[in-house]
Amino acid sequence: xxxxxxxxxxxxxxxxxxxxxxxxxxxxxxxxxxxxxxxxxxxxxxxxxxxxxxxxxxxxxxxxxxxxxxxxxxxxxxxxxxxxxxxxxxxxxxxxxxxxxxxxxxxxxxxxxxxxxxxxxxxxxxxxxxxxxxxxxxxxxxxxxxxxxxxxxxxxxxxxxxxxxxxxxxxxxxxxxxxxxxxxxxxxxxxxxxxxxxxxxxxxxxxxxxxxxxxxxxxxxxxxxxxxxxxxxxxxxxxxxxxxxxxxxxxxxxxxxxxxxxxxxxxxxxxxxxxxxxxx
Amino acid sequence: xxxxxxxxxxxxxxxxxxxxxxxxxxxxxxxxxxxxxxxxxxxxxxxxxxxxxxxxxxxxxxxxxxxxxxxxxxxxxxxxxxxxxxxxxxxxxxxxxxxxxxxxxxxxxxxxxxxxxxxxxxxxxxxxxxxxxxxxxxxxxxxxxxxxxxxxxxxxxxxxxxxxxxxxxxxxxxxxxxxxxxxxxxxxxxxxxxxxxxxxxxxxxxxxxxxxxxxxxxxxxxxxxxxxxxxxxxxxxxxxxxxxxxxxxxxxxxxxxxxxxxxxxxxxxxxxxxxxx
Numbered sequence: 109x110x111x112x113x114x115x116x117x118x119x120x121x122x123x124x125x126x127x128x129x130x131x132x133x134x135x136x137x138x139x140x141x142x143x144x145x146x147x148x149x150x151x152x153x154x155x156x157x158x159x160x161x162x163x164x165x166x167x168x169x170x171x172x173x174x175x176x177x178x179x180x181x182x183x184x185x186x187x188x189x190x191x192x193x194x195x196x197x198x199x200x201x202x203x204x205x206x207x208x209x210x211x212x213x214x215x216x217x218x219x220x221x222x223x224x225x226x227x228x229x230x231x232x233x234x235x236x237x238x239x240x241x242x243x244x245x246x247x248x249x250x251x252x253x254x255x256x257x258x259x260x261x262x263x264x265x266x267x268x269x270x271x272x273x274x275x276x277x278x279x280x281x282x283x284x285x286x287x288x289x290x291x292x293x294x295x296x297x298x299x300x301x302x303x304x305x306x307x308x309x310x311x312x313x314x315x316x317x318x319x320x321x322x323x324x325x326x327x328x329x330x331x332x333x334x335x336x337x338x339x340x341x342x343x344x345x346x347x348x349x350x351x352x353x354x355x356x357x358x359x360x361x362x363x364x365x366x367x368x369x370x371x372x373x374x375x376x377x378x379x380x381x382x383x384x385x386x387x388x
Numbered sequence: 389x390x391x392x393x394x395x396x397x398x399x400x401x402x403x404x405x406x407x408x409x410x411x412x413x414x415x416x417x418x419x420x421x422x423x424x425x426x427x428x429x430x431x432x433x434x435x436x437x438x439x440x441x442x443x444x445x446x447x448x449x450x451x452x453x454x455x456x457x458x459x460x461x462x463x464x465x466x467x468x469x470x471x472x473x474x475x476x477x478x479x480x481x482x483x484x485x486x487x488x489x490x491x492x493x494x495x496x497x498x499x500x501x502x503x504x505x506x507x508x509x510x511x512x513x514x515x516x517x518x519x520x521x522x523x524x525x526x527x528x529x530x531x532x533x534x535x536x537x538x539x540x541x542x543x544x545x546x547x548x549x550x551x552x553x554x555x556x557x558x559x560x561x562x563x564x565x566x567x568x569x570x571x572x573x574x575x576x577x578x579x580x581x582x583x584x585x586x587x588x589x590x591x592x593x594x595x596x597x598x599x600x601x602x603x604x605x606x607x608x609x610x611x612x613x614x615x616x617x618x619x620x621x622x623x624x625x626x627x628x629x630x631x632x633x634x635x636x637x638x639x640x641x642x643x644x645x646x647x648x649x650x651x652x653x654x655x656x657x658x659x660x661x662x663x664x665x
Contacts, residue, residue: 125623126568126602126623129597129602129623130597130600130602133596133597134597375443381443382442382443382514382517383442383443383444384404384405384440384441384442384444384598384599385599385600386404386440386597386598386599
């Protein structure tokens with residue numbers, strides 16, 4: 109197998125069709141009135157908002173624009189609104205700064221210098237808003253995590269990953285960009301560097317330490333059981349880089365498979381209680 | 389025996405775990421097939437229960453004959469149809485030994501059953517966890533000719549269809565629950581199995597989505613020269629009907645004499661190499 113950029117090409121109309129089918133089928137089966145999603149103005153959430161609107165109609169899609177003073181940018185707000193307008197997605201803008209500050213103030217040992225813990229608090233607070241609206245409106249929360257970030261564990265446990273359905277989680281970031289372009293997401297959004305917006309000027313590629321174009325090829329190879337040395341040789345990079353990514357991918361499984369208990373009884377939740385997930 | 393008749397391919401989506409609901413759907417399909425003049429109705433793999441039922445299989449599996457086959461027999465009687473459908477079969481002699489079965493029912497009862505030989509247990513599939521594999525090909529003489537049954541992943545192994553053909557099957561029926569990522573394989577294999585065996589092949593797949601598995605539909609009747617005679621839509625429920633005419637088999641065999649040209653001595657070699665793989 110040759111790890112070149114073309115390997116991430118897809119039959120885009122078919123992928124779009126299958127994602128739309130997935131969203132509309134699940135919403136219908138769950139008896140939900142629609143979906144709620146966090147609309148940050150980034151590539152992933154804009155793509156999922158647009159796909160949801162195509163699947164079930166924009167009037168059944170609510171994009172929550174959950175901004176706060178430390179990470180808000182006029183560009184993100186502009187992009188979120190642009191996509192909402194183009195795909196006729198309903199939106200609600202909420203400034204969550206006061207909620208966050210209330211939380212910071214209520215935690216006796218709160219440490220503002222601990223960026224990660226504070227950032228995760230933001231991601232989990234956004235999740236609370238998503239689920240509040242979903243409960244109120246009888247809708248599902250639609251997640252926008254992609255495969256690159258999910259494999260790398262580059263997300264907040266119980267935070268941005270929390271959703272009832274995650275329609276693009278089987279697509280690498282590079283593939284999400286292709287799909288986004290295909291469905292008509294404006295180029296400025298497609299080209300914009302990704303950020304989880306947990307603190308100011310945070311950029312995904314800086315933190316991951318590798319451009320998505322390269323990361324996705326490494327993950328693609330690992331997904332297909334290629335050996336790290338083979339991947340490294342093909343991509344002309346250090347084996348150590350691939351090994352680190354592999355390690356990061358494997359060590360984050362606890363964030364993707366979340367319920368874990370000790371095996372004590374006959375059938376155990378999360379282990380061998382093997383039940384269908386679909387709502388009956 | 390009828391030399392020609394119409395076969396109805398009912399590409400449905402199932403409600404997992406809801407046997408009564410799925411039986412009612414089989415009934416609706418039978419009424420339609422009867423109304424449109426078909427003699428044979430084919431439903432997808434595990435169409436009694438849905439495909440992704442996981443541990444609930446232990447509650448859903450039934451003996452054959454049993455309550456559900458009797459229900460389908462009543463449908464067959466009232467519509468004067470032969471009906472093939474899929475269900476989890478509980479062994480008569482054990483509590484949790486289950487087969488992934490295809491059942492052929494006519495107005496008089498169960499004509500025969502086939503237990504899936506190749507149980508996919510890789511990628512998204514976990515059949516071997518729940519099912520015991522069958523060991524026998526299944527071909528049944530009926531007044532609609534000799535019908536051979538296979539199930540889904542069996543089609544990847546040409547010997548299963550070949551065994552049915554060697555037992556005289558004129559129409560091979562492959563019931564299936566194939567998700568979209570496998571479509572390219574089935575689109576070729578359904579045609580290949582018909583061609584290499586110079587037989588009719590009816591492939592009936594699920595549609596709908598179960599636990600994120602997006603079944604691709606695309607059910608088809610393939611003629612003995614590999615021509616797709618009728619094909620159902622991709623990805624959604626559909627119902628198509630087409631004539632099977634066994635007179636067409638006669639002219640194909642002299643033209644593509646794959647049965648005449650079989651070389652049994654190669655099978656010993658095949659067996660040996662397969663054992664040593």
